[in-house]
Amino acid sequence: MIGYVTLGTNDLPRAARFYDALLAEIGGKRFMENEQFIAWSVSDDQPGIGLTKPFDGKPATVGNGVMVALAMPNQAMVDKIHAKALELGAKDEGPAGPRGGGFYAGYFRDPDGNKLNAFCMG
Helix, strand or coil: CCCEEEEECCCHHHHHHHHHHHHHCCCCEEEEECCCEEEEECCCCCCEEEEECCCCCCCCCCCCCCCEEEECCCHHHHHHHHHHHHHCCCEEEEEEEEEECCEEEEEEECCCCCEEEEEEEC
16 A cells, blocks of 8 residues: 655755665665655565655654654564664664564664664564
8 A cells, every 4th residue: 555655854865875775685776866855665566765855945854653664574684674774873762672462673763863663573
């Protein structure tokens, strides 16, 4: 159902470096970009993630309660992505680990403060 998610940034070059390195860990590559927007995906049939400077010209802000969840195939990849995000300067919002009901996740905030997690079931 989800086609893509877009997050705001106030520093597109810095954010692009973060997401280029982070999403490369799961095979993500840029598939669309211009001077205001960049989008990544792992394939044409998977949802993508984009970054943009806000269209209205005002500063990008973090949505309270908004989070992007990145699906991983297993716990090892959750651990790897969470660690990579922190290595790239993300802020830890909850270490990778079991959360109950077979849900395993690690939470972090990108350099702009957007909240993400890497997760898997089982």
